[in-house]
Amino acid sequence: MEIVNFFEKLAGRWFSQRTTHALSTQQSKAGKSDLEVDFLAADAAEVQQLYQTHAEAVTDSATPLAAPLCGLRVHQSSTIEGDSQPKTSTTLLVLLKPQPGLKDSASDDSQGGTVLRSGAESQSTYKLEDEVLTIISDSSEARSEERLWFINDNLRMRTGMTELANGMRIASFCSEIRLGVKPPQPS
Template sequence: MEIVNFFEKLAGRWFSQRTTHALSTQQSKAGKSDLEVSFLASDSAEVQTLCESLSESDQSSGAPLCGLQIQQSSTIEGDTKPSISTTLMVPFAPDSSASGHGKLVSSGGPSQRVQQSTYLLEDEVLTIVTEDDQAQSTERVWFINDNLRMRTGMMELTDGLRIASFCSEIRLGVKPPKAD
């Protein structure tokens, strides 16, 4: 499976159940999210605008392959007000010398900034690694079937706090079969 096909499969409306666990404090929290994920062609205005905002050195990754726009409304155990965000993710072609690793650029989300990550799509599991001066995170996404996907995450902050998460996500409305 290619990254573009994987991103197409991610599109749709999803309900997400999440458990987050701080390993050092042994505290866990549950949460839930409603996700609206839209697949964007590589020449869409949103993808092109994000690519134009990158510095020249960041643009050396080549042309974008596609994009995902994710609108998320989340609540976490103990919070009464939902958190609402929109994230745009754009993958670039894998580097042939890096064994299928590619670059992924995202903007928006809780941090409201442009972040660069690397991705690896192997055995139909997408792994995204993001590192900056505040944290390192690894997220893995895979499908059990077309309407059920799993997501795990591990984040380590520079102060040593480690947070693990697990999400099970159910597509709202069955994905129509592909035409022959």
């Protein structure tokens, strides 16, 4: 599967159930989210704007940013066990075309490159291998690795591992169901 096709498949309305587990304290929390995911073409205004912002930040770099491949706008409304108010956020993700030979670029049998994220100064890397998307993010506060794959077109799984600067490690698992799916038509 091509990375753009994988991202197109992510679009839609999703219900997500999440469990997080702090490995050092052995505490777990459950949560749920409603996600609205929009696929954006490379030439969409939002994609180009985020790309330009990051491109300007790396003008002194010996390696310029690759061109945008596509984007996702993710609106999330989440409730976590113990919190009375839901939290809402909107994030824009922009995938850049793979650049062979760069550090952290994908091997020949996978597709990978850079992910830009709104509200984040740093860049992440992505890799699509065996129809599993892996996104790795590094910052001074934390390092995270998230993996996402489809069981079928309407059910996907996500796992994550985050290590905070203070050494705390948090694992997470999500199962996500696509909402508003039309039933099959009788033949």
